Amino acid sequence: MKQRTFLTTLTLFLIFFNLGIFIVSVAMFKDTVSRAEERSLSEHYFIVSALTKDFYAVENRGINIEGSISSLLQPYSYLSGNSKMGLALYENDQLVYSNQNATILKGNPLTPPEDGNRSVIIRKSDNKTYVIVAGELPDDYNSYILVYLYDVTDAINAWCRLKNILFLSGFILSLLFALGLLLILNRIFQPLKQISQTSREIANGAYGTRLRVSGHDELSKMAQNFNHMAEEIQHQITELKDAADKKQQFVDNFAHEILTPLTAIYGYAEYMEKAALSEDDRLLALQYIMSESRRLQTIAFQLMELANLQNNSVIFEEIKVPDLFDSIKQTLFVKLEGKDIQLVFQRKIDTIYGDVSLLESLLINLINNAIKACGESGHITVRAIQESGMKIITVQDDGKGMTPEVLSQITEPFYRGEKSRSRNDGGAGLGLAICKQITSVHHAELSFTSQPGKGTKVKITFTISQQFNDNSIIRLPYTVSCDQVK
Structure with missing residues (x-):
């Protein structure tokens, strides 16, 4: 060109x-x-x-x-x-x-x-x-x-x-013009050459390559727009790569997760088929088979719940906070029996808006993780308050806490900070992934803060609030925050 x-x-x-x-x-x-x-x-x-x-x-x-x-x-x-x-x-x-x-x-x-x-x-x-x-x-x-x-x-x-002088001067001026034109075109097309070279480098995988921006003319604006485009492409590629890595990690973790119960089920079934067992041994083998089958069933149910949360819309309705807290108390009564754990509910608001079943499942899951973190003794506080015109629910414990490495991955499916303990409890590492999806369908953000030995705080912030009125949805800003230990 x-x-x-x-x-x-x-x-x-x-x-x-x-x-x-x-x-x-x-x-x-x-x-x-x-x-x-x-x-x-x-x-x-x-x-x-x-x-x-x-x-x-x-x-x-x-x-x-x-x-x-x-x-x-x-x-x-x-x-x-x-x-x-x-x-x-x-x-x-x-x-x-x-x-x-x-x-x-x-x-x-x-x-x-x-x-x-x-x-x-x-x-x-x-x-x-x-x-x-x-x-x-x-x-x-x-x-x-x-x-x-x-x-x-x-x-x-x-x-x-004079005519010859004019034409000779014209020839010299033409040479000078050609040289000047070449220099000007080189300067003008230099950014295009750089764009072409940078595009090739980006196409070859050097996504961090950028154009040098200087001046305030149209070419500098073009370079800025190109750099912005390259940043967006790099961001999209990074997101796609992260998503692909997460999917692959999900598949690997899922395969690993179901391998253990399937191996146990197959092993005990083969043992019952080939060995002469007493009634007590046969019942023990059946108990192991039933236990591992329940684990597979739990994984299947939780995966179905994740899929439903991703594919279905949520119907928002007015929820009475006292009724929500009472239902959670009744659900966790058996879980807390025999443990020296104090579960305290405090409220300064009367209503919130959302899907009552999902929010109840969310809070029970978070409080249940807090109970596991506290062990045989501890203190868990659930608060429903309002700050800066925003509704907030907090769940806080003084349990074991988590390291930053664990904290950064706890919402990933099948991730468990303490694998041995989770398997003993029958967990599949999907609880907090479901919690994250519940907050997402409620237009919320789920965040965690924790320190080892000092407890954990999980915060769910609803960036868009929903107010229910005559079967219609009016969206207002509010925040839900939960403190939890996994």
Whole structure:
């Protein structure tokens, strides 16, 4: 593209520039010839007028004109004082007088127009150029034709030299223009070249490559837009790669997760088939098979719950906070029996909006994880408050807490910070993944803060609040925050 732009621009410049020089040269030539013709006509008119008077004067004295022509014309050659001027006089097409500069007319006479006007021609002879004016004398002497010659060779040569200088200067200027145009195009197309090179590098996998931005012109804006596009592409590719890695990790974890119960089920079934077992051994094997089957069933149910949360919409309704807390107490009563764990509910708001079953499942899951973290003793506080016009629910414990490494991955499916404990509890590592999906369908964000030995805080912030009124949904900002230990 740069080469085509260079050749096209240079060609157009050369055409118009040289055309301009040609037009100027032609105009100068015409001006030179025109001035020479005007001078020749003026001189011719002056000599004809003076010569006519002389002819009258000679005739009045009774002298023959034919014998006095040379003496009458001689002074005009001297008066001109110009060696470039020539005079010739014809009588009835016969040359009767000529000075040395008019010798080119010998054998080649000029005939003026029959209408009595004067004729002007340009003639070349012996590498010289002449302006020749021919015209008859007045009526009484119209048998005579006076021819005036003016040598314009020097003027024409001066014009030729000036024309050559103009074209030589035009050639030099064309070279300078071509060089300047090439430098300008290189500068203009440099960003495009960089964009092309950067695009190739990005296409080859160097997603962090960026253009250098300088200045505030259109090219710098284009570079900024390109960099923004590259950043978005890099961001999208990173997200796609992370999503692919998470999917692969999910598949790997799922395969690993179901391998253990399937191995146990198959092993005990094969043992019962091939070995002679007592009734007690057979019942023990069946218990292991049932236990591992329940684990597979739990995984299947939780995966179905995740799929339903991702594919189905949530119907929001008004939820009474006291009723929600009472239902959670009843559900966790058996879980807390025999443990020295204090579960305290505090509220300063009366209602929230959402799906009661999902929010109850969310809070039970978070409190249940907090109970596991506290062990046989501890303190768990659930609060429902309002801050800065936003509704907040918090769940806080003083359990074991989590390290930053565990904290960054606890919402990933099948991830367990303490694998042995989770398997003993029958967990599949899907609880907090479900919690995250519940908060997502409620237009919320799930966040965790924790320190080992000091407990854990999980915060769910609803970026869009829903207010239920006459079976319609009005969205208002509110926040739900939960503190939890997994």
